[in-house]
Amino acid sequence: MDRRLVLAPLISLGVLSLVPLLLGFNNYYLLLASLILLYTTMVSAWNIIGGFAGQVDLAAGAYHGIGIFVTGLLFIFYRVTPLVGIFLGGGVAALLALAIGYPTFRFGLREVWYALSSLALVVILYKLFLIWENVGGTIERYLPKVGFSWFYLTFPGNYLYYYFMSALLLVATIAINIRVRYSKLGYYLLAIRENEEAAEMLGIDVRRYKLYALMIYSFIVGLTGGIFVLMLGYVHPVLFDSWISIQTAILGIVGGLGSIAGGPIIAVVLLAVAEYLRVKFGGYIPGLHQILFAIILMVIVLFKPGGIGEWLDTLWRRLTVGRRVEEVA
Amino acid sequence: MIIQNIVFGILLGSIYALAAIGLSLIFGVVNLTNFAHGDFIMLAMYVAYLLGVSLKLDPILTPIISFPLFFLLGMAVYLVIFHKIIRAPPLSQIAVTVGLLVLLRNFALAVWHAEPKSIPRTILGYSYHLGPLLIPADRLTGMLISIATFIALHLFLTKTRIGIAMRALADDLDSAALMGVNVRNLNMLTCALGIGIVALAGGILMTFQPVNPMTGLIYGLLTWSVVAMAGLGGVSGVLLSGIIFGIADAFTAAFWDPRAREITIYILFILLLWFRPKGLFGRR
Numbered sequence: 312m313d314r315r316l317v318l319a320p321l322i323s324l325g326v327l328s329l330v331p332l333l334l335g336f337n338n339y340y341l342l343l344a345s346l347i348l349l350y351t352t353m354v355s356a357w358n359i360i361g362g363f364a365g366q367v368d369l370a371a372g373a374y375h376g377i378g379i380f381v382t383g384l385l386f387i388f389y390r391v392t393p394l395v396g397i398f399l400g401g402g403v404a405a406l407l408a409l410a411i412g413y414p415t416f417r418f419g420l421r422e423v424w425y426a427l428s429s430l431a432l433v434v435i436l437y438k439l440f441l442i443w444e445n446v447g448g449t450i451e452r453y454l455p456k457v458g459f460s461w462f463y464l465t466f467p468g469n470y471l472y473y474y475f476m477s478a479l480l481l482v483a484t485i486a487i488n489i490r491v492r493y494s495k496l497g498y499y500l501l502a503i504r505e506n507e508e509a510a511e512m513l514g515i516d517v518r519r520y521k522l523y524a525l526m527i528y529s530f531i532v533g534l535t536g537g538i539f540v541l542m543l544g545y546v547h548p549v550l551f552d553s554w555i556s557i558q559t560a561i562l563g564i565v566g567g568l569g570s571i572a573g574g575p576i577i578a579v580v581l582l583a584v585a586e587y588l589r590v591k592f593g594g595y596i597p598g599l600h601q602i603l604f605a606i607i608l609m610v611i612v613l614f615k616p617g618g619i620g621e622w623l624d625t626l627w628r629r630l631t632v633g634r635r636v637e638e639v640a
Numbered sequence: 641m642i643i644q645n646i647v648f649g650i651l652l653g654s655i656y657a658l659a660a661i662g663l664s665l666i667f668g669v670v671n672l673t674n675f676a677h678g679d680f681i682m683l684a685m686y687v688a689y690l691l692g693v694s695l696k697l698d699p700i701l702t703p704i705i706s707f708p709l710f711f712l713l714g715m716a717v718y719l720v721i722f723h724k725i726i727r728a729p730p731l732s733q734i735a736v737t738v739g740l741l742v743l744l745r746n747f748a749l750a751v752w753h754a755e756p757k758s759i760p761r762t763i764l765g766y767s768y769h770l771g772p773l774l775i776p777a778d779r780l781t782g783m784l785i786s787i788a789t790f791i792a793l794h795l796f797l798t799k800t801r802i803g804i805a806m807r808a809l810a811d812d813l814d815s816a817a818l819m820g821v822n823v824r825n826l827n828m829l830t831c832a833l834g835i836g837i838v839a840l841a842g843g844i845l846m847t848f849q850p851v852n853p854m855t856g857l858i859y860g861l862l863t864w865s866v867v868a869m870a871g872l873g874g875v876s877g878v879l880l881s882g883i884i885f886g887i888a889d890a891f892t893a894a895f896w897d898p899r900a901r902e903i904t905i906y907i908l909f910i911l912l913l914w915f916r917p918k919g920l921f922g923r924r
Contacts, residue, residue: 598746
């Protein structure tokens with residue numbers, strides 16, 4: 312387990328570091344790559360609540376938006392450095408998750424009702440910030456122009472820095488995934504996903520562990536919001552986006568519930584394809600990439616419910632078993 | 641002012657109930673979690689718009705054409721998609737119908753683009769004055785159609801053999817199947833009926849509201865809220881909870897901010913799920 316914890320993040324960081332080289336340090340491609348990594352981070356974080364704990368959470372857009380607003384507004388109003396703001400954003404997102412999640416799990420909301428109420432949270436926050444003119448409102452609020460500054464994490468026109476911030480966050484999230492998966496928490500969560508009543512009967516504090524999973528997930532999604540707003544340069548309530556929730560859940564499910572590698576791999580591939588489709592056909596068929604996501608999701612769930620992760624596992628087992636057989640021979 | 645808004649709420653709420661009854665039928669009888677219901681409503685609104693523009697038909701009359709279309713659409717969706725996930729775990733149902741939601745939304749986006757569309761005119765664009773009260777004719781007609789539909793549906797479910805079989809299916813699938821109910825055909829009929837009624841609601845909503853591709857999400861959550869409050873069992877519960885949400889909607893629009901309507905409705909929805917998960921009017 313410890314070997315994995317060190318190895319997997321190092322390998323992914325190594326691979327991710329090569330990407331800017333391949334892209335020729337082209338700023339536009341780096342921006343796209345950073346966005347893809349941020350969305351992939353969300354998918355990887357979603358795996359903790361959706362994959363391990365089996366709760367179809369559709370509130371990613373809400374936590375992402377909270378991260379955006381906390382980081383952005385602290386910067387705009389009080390000149391708080393995003394170095395702190397990003398983590399405060401994650402913290403507020405996790406607190407919100409606690410405040411909503413505690414009664415939700417206390418009153419035993421599950422499955423469809425959990426999914427619906429988490430999706431409703433995104434719309435509630437969107438409308439709330441739209442009306443609340445002091446912090447949101449209908450006009451964009453721009454981040455202050457401070458020029459190139461490490462202290463304010465502002466690098467005008469150079470997305471390489473944001474790329475590495477996103478890459479680091481993704482790698483850390485994968486490491487957290489591995490850490491959680493092989494800990495007591497991970498086994499508890501898997502037990503809860505398979506059969507909540509049985510898990511409770513065996514003495515697992517179901518509510519507490521689901522809440523832990525939810526808070527880890529929302530904290531990470533809040534962090535992605537903080538990095539996102541630095542790249543974007545402004546805050547607006549429309550950034551509470553229900554599509555982010557749906558995209559995250561779709562990619563998580565297609566990647567395979569509980570599969571640590573499946574989600575991120577499929578997310579990077581599909582998001583890259585989506586970006587290509589958007590550039591190529593976005594002009595006349597605006598939602599083509601979303602249609603692609605929807606079709607892939609339906610096909611995977613109907614015909615291969617284990618997702619890509621299952622297929623990866625089989626492949627991995629074949630490779631390793633093959634090697635072991637060779638060693639014996 | 642208060643009475644005026646209660647009246648508005650009742651008018652609006654009975655239309656919400658009409659939008660939600662299809663979902664309630666499919667959820668209760670077929671036992672299927674349909675996240676895409678709101679997007680069927682959106683599609684119905686677009687179809688009403690299309691018929692209104694191309695055939696110069698008044699939106700209130702469009703269900704004459706769109707109801708059979710949506711009835712067939714419901715059958716087709718059942719045979720192609722729903723049929724495969726009826727026995728699947730909730731997560732698969734949620735995933736597949738979320739896929740359907742995204743598909744419908746982007747279909748609308750590709751065909752009609754993101755700008756809100758509304759019909760050029762309706763013959764119901766006037767209001768009745770009842771003393772100090774103002775009663776818009778479009779919503780009044782909507783309420784009358786809605787109530788007529790509910791009465792017809794209630795009679796259908798309690799008096800006809802097919803309707804009774806449907807309720808039996810909702811109560812206990814296995815026993816109903818053992819008693820000789822043809823589960824597959826009945827499920828198909830329920831989906832067809834449930835989505836057919838959506839066409840009715842779409843035509844009525846189109847008389848006073850514009851539509852855009854995101855409308856689906858709003859109505860999806862709204863109709864699920866109505867179903868959550870109604871609980872399972874009986875059509876009258878759906879009507880009542882639709883009206884409660886309609887009144888909440890009208891009061892928020894009048895006394896707080898018209899843009900805050902969703903906030904009140906969804907917070908009510910979440911509180912309801914916390915404290916009354918069985919709904920206010922449900923048997924189980």
